[in-house]
Amino acid sequence: MILYVIMFTMYDFSVERMDAVMKCPYCAHLESKVVDSRPAEEGSSIRRRRECLSCRKRFTTYEIVESLPLMVIKRDGSRQAFDKNKLMNSMLKSCEKRSVPMSTLERLAGEIEQSLQNEMEREVPSTEIGELVMEKLKDVDEVSYVRFASVYRQFKDINTFMAELTKLLEEK
Ligand SMILES: [Zn+2]
Numbered sequence: 808m809i810l811y812v813i814m815f816t817m818y819d820f821s822v823e824r825m826d827a828v829m830k831c832p833y834c835a836h837l838e839s840k841v842v843d844s845r846p847a848e849e850g851s852s853i854r855r856r857r858e859c860l861s862c863r864k865r866f867t868t869y870e871i872v873e874s875l876p877l878m879v880i881k882r883d884g885s886r887q888a889f890d891k892n893k894l895m896n897s898m899l900k901s902c903e904k905r906s907v908p909m910s911t912l913e914r915l916a917g918e919i920e921q922s923l924q925n926e927m928e929r930e931v932p933s934t935e936i937g938e939l940v941m942e943k944l945k946d947v948d949e950v951s952y953v954r955f956a957s958v959y960r961q962f963k964d965i966n967t968f969m970a971e972l973t974k975l976l977e978e979k
């Protein structure tokens with residue numbers, strides 16, 4: 808889940824989307840101070856009274872917090888909400904009987920989730936997530952990495968599997 812803050816300025820009966828920058832509706836100055844702030848519409852938005860630091864005029868903004876799920880596009884084209892637990896589980900399988908601490912996997916899953924959300928794309932192909940996992944597992948545990956890659960890349964035969972192994976060894 809990601810939180811978006813959308814800000815509006817209301818004046819003269821019109822609503823202008825401000826893209827998170829509070830521009831004074833009178834003089835277009837970008838800095839203002841909040842003089843009053845209170846929840847509106849049962850807490851789904853916050854009403855703020857602001858004063859422009861340049862012309863000292865006052866205006867009202869509404870900040871609406873929206874939450875949108877991050878969707879994963881699977882290989883067959885279907886969409887599914889991003890699930891950090893699923894990501895953890897797929898990494899756990901690859902790390903079976905390896906000495907990778909649970910806390911490390913949690914950290915990796917957190918980092919992956921964070922970087923996906925930073926992209927601000929609402930839909931991410933599962934292949935992109937797979938690449939991120941491989942990139943991170945490679946630094947943590949090579950056996951887990953090769954296991955994950957073999958499932959993820961769906962190695963058809965021993966040759967493609969060997970090719971991946973050779974590539975890994977060459978990078979060292
Ligand atoms: Zn102003």
